[in-house]
Amino acid sequence: PADPVPTPGAPPPDVLRCAYLDLQVTDLAASGAFYADVLGLVVTAEGPGWVALRTFDEFIHHNLLLREGPVAATAAFAFRVRSPEDVDRAEAFYRELDCPVERRREGFAPGVGDAVRVQDPLGFPYEFFHAVEHVERLAWAYDRHGPGALVRLDHFNQVTPDVPRAVAFMEDLGFRVTEDIQDTAGTVYAAWLRRKPTVHDTALTGGAGPALHHVAFATHEKHNILAICDRLGALRQSDRIERGPGRHGVSNAFYLYLRDPDGHRVEIYTQDYYTGDPDNPVVTWDVHDNQRRDFWGNPVVPSWYTQATPVLDLGGRPVALTQRRDDSELEVTIGADGFSYTRPDEDAPMPSWKQGEYKLGHQL
Ligand SMILES: O=C1C=CC(S(=O)(=O)O)=CC1(O)O
Ligand SMILES: [Fe+2]
Secondary structure, X not given: OOOOOOOOOOOOOOEEEEEEEEEEEOOXXXXXXXXXXXXXXXXXXXXXXXXXXXXXXXXXXXXXXXXXXXXXXXXXXXEEEOOHHHHHHHHHHHHHOOOOEEEEOOOOOOOEOOEXXXXXXXXXXXXXXXXXXXXXXXXXXXXXXXXXXXXXEEEEXXXXXOHHHHHHHHHHOOOEEEEEEEOOOOOEEEEEEEOOOOOOOEEEEEOOEOEEEEEEXXXXXXXXXXXXXXXXXXXXXXXXXXXXXXXXXXXXXXXXXXEOOOOOEEEEEEOOOOOOOOOOOOEEEEOOEOOOOOOOOOOOOHHHHHOOEEEEOOOOOEOOOEOOOOOOHHHHOOOOHHHOEOOOOOOOOOOHHHOOOOOOOOOO
16 A cells, blocks of 8 residues: 555645536536536636636635546645645645645636646545635525526545555545445445545545546435426436436435536535534444435445546646555445445345345346
8 A cells, every 4th residue: 555645744735615616518508508507506707618607605706617628637625724724734745745836926717816726645636725706695696596506616626545644644634534444344335535524535546547527516305306307308408317306325415416518427415414523423334234325225336336437637638547455445345335335233134135246147
């Protein structure tokens, strides 16, 4: 396994929250139609080769920046920091780690000011900014909300091969774990980490990385998620639906996963729980608990484990993937569901009609 990332002597920036995703797409018209026309994100601004979109409760310029490019990939996971001085702190923190760092006083994105972009020790492109243009907060503009209105950017989800190594680094950055998935041997399959007082601003999913697993937007209510499913059905775009709707075990949120025109995964998410107290208890799930990822016991479709989209380095080149060495959640659960349980204290196997859900031909 790779050596732990050293802890910088420089203090980390005070990260407020995940703020926007700079997402490269191969067909801006198709992606713009999906995010604006189908999902109803609000277009804040657009220009040659780009469109900036936001959610209804948002007051900063955008939560999603789509840029047309040759490869469908994430150009930056952008976090807002508390003060202009925290952009300086971010620059010093990553320079001490000898990471690729680029500072732009005029910003990297429309509506965003002084910012620093880094390629972090895990290979991910991050941006830290404070200065940003305020735009109209449309929280009360119910005349513009559709039945599936997306109101906030809730989180990112990043694929990385060594979850404990990544968790340790993100904790140095000031994030705190709220939930994780482990097995009795201590293998960590995934972890959820926060800055804002919800379950996460980002999650680390064990797999070949660095890669984008998904970006998640929140709705106010579960019925908004059902409305999105109905809209996709009515538009004959039900093949955008990858997983769900359902109730998560981890996070307790109601969820739906979609795939955009490039295959980027988008989660629609609502009603997780408050985590803001310093002694917020960490929730650890057993990888064989069949209710961990779907609280109703519905299986996770294999593509959810196996597919993710690349990230770019600061020069716009896709970052090569490093394969995971620890056990794979797909391998130890789907197909081997004789080891999964509904009631931990019962030695009863899953009912035969439920065994083998999504068991692939080559699996035992
Ligand atoms: O946001 C999330 C919350 C929970 C889950 S899980 O599928 O319940 O583990 C996945 C997720 O990371 O997308
Ligand atoms: Fe998620």
